[in-house]
Amino acid sequence: MKNPFVLINIFTVTPDDQRRLIDLLTKATGETIKHMDGFITSTLHRSIDGTKVTMYAQWESREKYEAMRRNATASPYLEEALSFAKFEMGAYEVVEIFKKA
Template sequence: MPRPTVFGEFFPPDSLLLEITASRSLSVEVEIVAGDRITHLAEFRMMPSNQPEMVKRTTTEVDRARSNSPGLISATFHRSLDGTRMFNYGQWESKEAFEAILKQPGFNPDQPYWEGLARNEFHLYHVVYVETAG
């Protein structure tokens, strides 16, 4: 009989405390909805000594992205309290809108704003289910 798979076999336990460092949206209230919007989840890994500068650069760059990226709906950055990571949750109108920012200075993979501070890995998703409280 096959043994049930346990997530711990694939992913070591990881517990991080996070706080929001920057959050921008096109409207006061952004609703997360299932459908064709693109969700961008990114993880930045860094030395704890680099996190203050990363927070500073991120705050500047998220404002620039909001001004220059018409398909950006919202972007929220979280820093880990241990100083080793930052996470970004962003929503875009389309995959094409997200890909357009990769051509802009600072977001271009050849010379990103986080160069020298962090490693970045991101993935794109579609929201398939949302449950709201209330």
């Protein structure tokens, strides 16, 4: 398999909305996104200060990720998140993987 297409999405929220966003992203990923063609894995992170939620996700290709974004089943979750969170998407290619020997 070629190197995956990687997304590091950073959401900025108020501390009062951090749990709400985590619940929404958990639901979106668990019920819909992880079942879509090309999905490999994702990891959800929360900042200690309560102002950020970050999701690291891997897809088989950019094309398969973009197909998911066009899917009507997935888009309402992002629309809801954007109603109370600021979103910064970062798209990356894996250059090197380091593992403990």
